[in-house]
Amino acid sequence: MDKKENVISLLVNNKPDVLARVAGTLGGKGYNIETLCVDVTINPDVSKIILTTIGTKATVQKIEAQLARLIDVIKVENLTDVETVKRELVLIRMSLTADNKNELIRRINQLNCKILTFNSDHCVLEFRGSKAEVDKVLETLKPLGIDDIARTGIAALERKN
């Protein structure tokens, strides 16, 4: 069976050790968490964890069943084959030099990146989009001198068309 990236959305009780339980359930069985996005929902007692992991359908179903066993997990949903909006945000710090500045400004406009800070040595950019779009932006900017990045991981929400 083919392995593919799965997006799993969990509603969990907003407690200190819940993330450790979720991560341990995957890690303890040898599955890597590729991306992870966590924050509280509109109910402050409940958090949402959206994670992606790579595996076959059968394997991911087992992971979901194991996650559902956790006392503090309220709901497990696999959004992989559901109509969803998926977005990721990346912050990118670029090193600025006399050589790359003009080219960088051109690229920033072309790629629809938002400039958050800009000084003589560095600038911090923001970009939102699908995982593939984020990858593409990073690839484009890489030759121009990326200093550091921070990605949020994928956030996903069902469209309910």
Add this chain to the structure above:
Amino acid sequence: MKMKGTQILLECLKAEGVDVMFGYPGGSVIDIYDELHRNPAVKHILVRHEQAAVHAADGYARATGKVGVALATSGPGATNTVTGIATANMDSIPIVVFTGQVPTHLIGNDAFQECDITGITRPCTKHNYLVRNPDELAGTIREAFHIARTGRPGPVLVDLPKNVIAAEVDYDPAKIRIDSTRLSLPPKPSSKKYVQLLEMLRAAKRPMLMTGGGILLGKASEELRSFARRAKLPVTSTLMGLGAFPGSDPLFLGMPGMHGTYFANMAISHCDLLICIGARFDDRVTGKLETFASNAQIIHVDVDPSSINKNIVVDLPIVSDAKSALENINRLLKDNSYTATDAERKDWLEQIESWKKKAPLSYCQDSEHIKPQCVIETLHEITKGKAIITTEVGQNQMWAAQFYRYDDPNTFISSGGLGTMGYGFPAAMGVKLAFPDRIVVDIAGDGSIQMNIQEMATCMQYKIPVKIVLLNNGYLGMVRQWQELFYEKRYSNTDMTFQPDFVKVAEAYGWQALRARFSSRGSSPTGPASWTSRCPARSASTPW
């Protein structure tokens, strides 16, 4: 009413119906022991090692179906409970383990006897808690017991910082609320599933049952017996389920898998419908997954959705506890006036009978040595099959499973999933405390018994008269057996070249101990030693 945390703990234990707990004191739990001194509301058994406290609580839980309770101090006391907790976790046994913890303001400071026991036990508990707020103590304890015994049972650990249990807070049992959304069970299966099961059963020519620990945990032995007999289904039971269906019933096939009978395995290979209830297709049962029950449709009833389709992909999954599933099935059979006829099952049951005759469980008698199988058969005769047997792990365990026929539920108590050597003896203490009028025997090997032999002192201190039958072959027998069969007889580190004189060890603890050197069927292995043998069986019992 204002109450100290330690008092609240004892009040909560009483409210949960706890009559005995097993533990070992230390700096972080000294307040609890101080409270027990003032208010001996719950009988406390001082073990000699925290691992034994958890096994004893586990044995008590397996024998009674109630939640077992253990208590240990922080740091090493807590880490010593881990093997016991993991044992209970693998076999889905309801226990609650309380551990002491350093005061909350010292947590994370590498304080004396500090360890992150909730972190350590996260993967081997059903759930665990670090109680940070004294106001949450009572609710947490109630929730812990509820989680331990609900759905698929399991161990729950509650870590109690010293300042939390020393604090005085309001306690009103009527006001304790637990959050039911955290504890919801999967929805009951639709009745269509059972109709489908009946259809599959009607269509099958060679149907059979495979049952496991879920029958015992779900207290569904009666329902199982009635279903199997009405539908005339041969029954194979995993190690964990022994006793749920009578070992002496003609429909019983013994265990499946690696340590199972020829006829149970032949039946699984040839059946066309396998109804598995409360078992989880462990690798020791299935062997190679591709060839397991390859001619059969499989129905799997389990209370835990994560057990279904985990190892074996099944044709009809039913998420339910064993008791309500079997009640539904039995009701449906009755409503449809379904009873399997003799003619319908004749060929299949005759075929099984011929397999039983071809290769029954057997062993070669030997005039020089006492065969362990013979010891267990003799034990069955002497106790008329009415003892509660606990086992250690290894060959002793498999022989005890194979050669002592268990006719009643909860009479075979053994570490199945984790395979914990040193389990059987402390577990026997827990069983005996629950059933003081029953004969409780730990069938042990010379390797396993040394892993918790110190509990002989506990038995003396509290007058817990369990018996130990020690099958002493001077080897770590199960590993040696593998070395013999699969490692070209390279007996690396399985020869216990030096052994203590177990009779003297037992006597030093104040026990009565006897050594049997020769086998003589009909004579008691607890009788005086008269034969000589390289592999003597030893029997020890407390003097009461």
